[in-house]
Amino acid sequence: MALPFRFHARTPRARALAGLLTGVLFILSIAFAAGVTPQDALALLTAGNARFTEGKAIHPNCAKARITETAAGQQPFAVVLTCADSRVPPELIFDRGVGDLFVVRTAGNVIDLVVIGSIEYAVEHLHTPRVIVMGHTRCGAVTAAAEHGHTDGSIGAILECITPAVDETKKQIPKLTGDAFLDAAAEANARRQANELLRQSPLLADAARNGTVVVSCAMYDVRSGKVTMSAVPVVVPPAR
Numbered sequence: 001m002a003l004p005f006r007f008h009a010r011t012p013r014a015r016a017l018a019g020l021l022t023g024v025l026f027i028l029s030i031a032f033a034a035g036v037t038p039q040d041a042l043a044l045l046t047a048g049n050a051r052f053t054e055g056k057a058i059h060p061n062c063a064k065a066r067i068t069e070t071a072a073g074q075q076p077f078a079v080v081l082t083c084a085d086s087r088v089p090p091e092l093i094f095d096r097g098v099g100d101l102f103v104v105r106t107a108g109n110v111i112d113l114v115v116i117g118s119i120e121y122a123v124e125h126l127h128t129p130r131v132i133v134m135g136h137t138r139c140g141a142v143t144a145a146a147e148h149g150h151t152d153g154s155i156g157a158i159l160e161c162i163t164p165a166v167d168e169t170k171k172q173i174p175k176l177t178g179d180a181f182l183d184a185a186a187e188a189n190a191r192r193q194a195n196e197l198l199r200q201s202p203l204l205a206d207a208a209r210n211g212t213v214v215v216s217c218a219m220y221d222v223r224s225g226k227v228t229m230s231a232v233p234v235v236v237p238p239a240r
């Protein structure tokens, strides 16, 4: 994984120095790639979102060289399961590029067997050390579930997955109304989906128990662009 450094130098001396620094950082990035911990992955995501929200995105790993670099294989440092909402594009909001994130998206960031299998693939075969289940504010899927919205076609299958989080939020925080309620329900839904992910996947639960992966939750605010990482730990089921 190449680090997000780019240098623009105008004089020959500055260009030589920039070349040297870029080379050193490239070597460091190769050494770094093999040892990304779950904590490193979280720090990379947090730093990327800070750049994004501050208007200082550097769009790392987006150049043509990165295509060549990743052609032989991928080593994404994080899985991001999030909503299909067009306002929540993971590579942009975390300021990352090609080969960095293993992204799985469904409306309402709900899980099913195919989603679980996709995440298992990343953790088991690509050795991705961090899984983030990220909900977002003003989520249409959560709103539809809360309002018992229309269930044309197969939309009902999505709402069914979200309804338990809506009910839980009503019970736990009965005073909340409007957007505050919906955002709390979206947060509860992300947490429930993350808990279900480990409950339904013995493979992921094993990896979480032995520390090769950390699953955590986050909320993205569509008004500010900010991602807030949850401090509430995802429940890791005991070994059977």
Ligand SMILES: [Zn+2]
Residues within 6 Å of the ligand: 083, 084, 085, 107, 108, 109, 136, 138, 139, 140, 141, 142
């Ligand atoms: Zn959504």
